[in-house]
Amino acid sequence: MPEGLQVFNDSGFIQIDANYLNLELKQRGSFNLAGSNTANGGSTSSGLSVTVNGESPVIAIQSTTFCCAYPLSQNGNSFTFYIYNGDNQACSGEYFVFDNSSADQASDSGFQVFNPQGRLVFDAGKKYLRVLDYWQVDDNPGESISRDYPGKSVAVVMCDFGYRYVVAPSPADPTNPNYAFLQSWLNCSKTQGSKLLIGDRATYTNAFAQKDPGMVTTSEYPSRWLVVDVTNY
Amino acid sequence: MAYGLQCFDAQGRIILDITDSISKVIGVVQTQANVAGSLQVPDFAGGTRVFVSRRATPPSGPFPAQGKRCEVTVNGRTISWTAGRGPVVFTYGVY
Numbered sequence: 001m002p003e004g005l006q007v008f009n010d011s012g013f014i015q016i017d018a019n020y021l022n023l024e025l026k027q028r029g030s031f032n033l034a035g036s037n038t039a040n041g042g043s044t045s046s047g048l049s050v051t052v053n054g055e056s057p058v059i060a061i062q063s064t065t066f067c068c069a070y071p072l073s074q075n076g077n078s079f080t081f082y083i084y085n086g087d088n089q090a091c092s093g094e095y096f097v098f099d100n101s102s103a104d105q106a107s108d109s110g111f112q113v114f115n116p117q118g119r120l121v122f123d124a125g126k127k128y129l130r131v132l133d134y135w136q137v138d139d140n141p142g143e144s145i146s147r148d149y150p151g152k153s154v155a156v157v158m159c160d161f162g163y164r165y166v167v168a169p170s171p172a173d174p175t176n177p178n179y180a181f182l183q184s185w186l187n188c189s190k191t192q193g194s195k196l197l198i199g200d201r202a203t204y205t206n207a208f209a210q211k212d213p214g215m216v217t218t219s220e221y222p223s224r225w226l227v228v229d230v231t232n233y
Numbered sequence: 234m235a236y237g238l239q240c241f242d243a244q245g246r247i248i249l250d251i252t253d254s255i256s257k258v259i260g261v262v263q264t265q266a267n268v269a270g271s272l273q274v275p276d277f278a279g280g281t282r283v284f285v286s287r288r289a290t291p292p293s294g295p296f297p298a299q300g301k302r303c304e305v306t307v308n309g310r311t312i313s314w315t316a317g318r319g320p321v322v323f324t325y326g327v328y
Contacts, residue, residue, distance in 0.1 A: 007238060021258040023286070023324070056261075056322065058286055111240045111249065124240035124249045131256040131328035134284040134307065159287050159323075160304070221302065226286050232246045 005113055016122050018115040023098040025127035025233060027052055031095065033067070035088040038202045047084040053077050054099040060155035060228050063093035066144075066188035066199045068158050086188035086201035093191075096155055096230055098129045133227035137162055137187055137198050140220070144190070144199035152194050153231040162187030162223020163203075187223035196227055256284070258326040264303055264314050271313040274325065283307045287323035 007016040029050070037044040049072060050059065057079050061069045065087035072080045085091050105112065106125030113122035132149050165184035173179055184204045190197045240249035249255075259274060274283050285305050303317025312325055 015255045015257065022256055022326070023258065056324070058324075111238075125242070127248075129256050129286075131284045131326070134282070134328075136306070157286060159285060160302075222304075224285070224305075226284055232242075232248065 016113055018113065018121060020113060020121045022101055022122075023058065023129040024101040025096055025129075026054060026057065026099045027097040028233070029095055030093065031083060032090070032092045033065075033083070033085040034090050035065070036085050037088055038086075038204065045084065047082050049080050049082055050095060050097070051078060051080045052097050052099075054079060054097070057097050057099040058157050058226075059083075060096045060098065060157045060226075060230070061093055061189070062095075062153075062155045062191040062230070063091050064190065065089050065091035066190045066197070066201050067091060067093065068161075068186065068188045069095065070158060070161065084188075086186060086199075086203070094155070096228075096233065098228075101126070101128070127233050130229040131226060132229050133225075134159075135196075135198075135225045135227060136222055137225070138222045140164065140185075141187060141198045141200050144197040146195055146197040147227070148195045149227065149229070150194050151231075152229045153233075154191055154194060154196050155228050155230045156189045156191065156196055157226040157228060158189065158223065159226055160222065160224040162198075162221055164200075164220035165204075165218070167217045189225065196225070198223065198225065256326055256328040258324055260326075261322065261324050262312075262314075264317065264321045264323075266319050267316045269314060269316045271311055274310050274312060274327070282328055283310070283312065283325060284328055285312060285323050285325050287321060 006014055008014055031048055034046045036046040059069045059081045061067060061083060065085055067083055067085050069081050069083045072082045103120045105120055106123045111124035112120060115121050132152060163186045168181045170179045170181045182204050185200045186203045187198055188201045239247055242248045285307060301318050303321040304315040305323055306313050
């Protein structure tokens with residue numbers, strides 16, 4: 001960069017220059033969800049859909065019970081996410097949708113950085129994705145495990161489902177190879193101000209399902225979470 | 234903050250503090266189905282951490298292991314992904 005502005009952090013890393021690129025907050029909203037009842041095959045699954053227009057949006061949530069948000073569908077530039085309540089208690093929360101940053105100005109005042117082509121690349125008035133942590137949960141978190149980010153209001157993007165399941169012969173028909181008894185659990189997140197909790201919540205319990213030849217008896221996958229700072233957002 | 238740059242909104246709230254980590258997107262990767270890969274994160278500086286942002290792909294029904302999923306992991310300066318059933322798009326950056 002022969003001329004212009006460069007901003008470094010305490011580690012000497014260039015945080016802002018003419019090549020700055022980030023996701024910015026495009027939409028936010030609140031939600032209230034009834035509790036789910038996962039017994040007997042997930043008899044009551046509580047959640048809601050959120051549809052946004054964009055290029056490559058991600059959704060972050062804050063929730064008072066263990067929830068997760070994931071994409072349901074895409075139709076052109078229309079993306080639909082689903083926020084699922086993994087607890088049997090009612091919950092409330094907020095969602096934040098981030099997407100590719102535009103060249104539009106947040107306002108006519110404030111701190112702005114442009115690239116050599118005159119395109120706005122940073123605007124202090126915009127609400128960018130502020131990452132606090134990238135957390136991979138390898139082991140079963142059980143009731144919950146947590147991390148705290150003092151002074152921050154945290155929300156979380158689920159980057160990978162974490163789940164495990166166990167398949168056993170059906171108790172009702174144990175000799176029938178075509179049916180199985182299934183229990184499965186899903187990692188969900190819950191926020192308490194600056195604290196993020198990850199917990200394991202049942203999804204299908206005592207479910208009877210048609211067995212597939214490719215099915216294995218036990219499987220476990222880690223979850224991955226992008227923890228973001230939405231303080232004052 | 235002993236030195237640096239702070240910006241405030243009209244209500245006097247801090248909206249930018251350079252002593253905080255400001256996330257920065259470095260690039261986007263689209264994987265191919267059934268192909269594993271890895272990359273070194275460019276513009277990497279010591280003490281800066283790497284993140285990956287993607288939209289989680291739901292398990293396919295109650296028996297998700299019927300299809301392999303693409304696992305994206307970060308180890309030091311390297312982002313790696315395993316061969317998954319379908320293509321995956323992820324954004325990576327530093328914070």
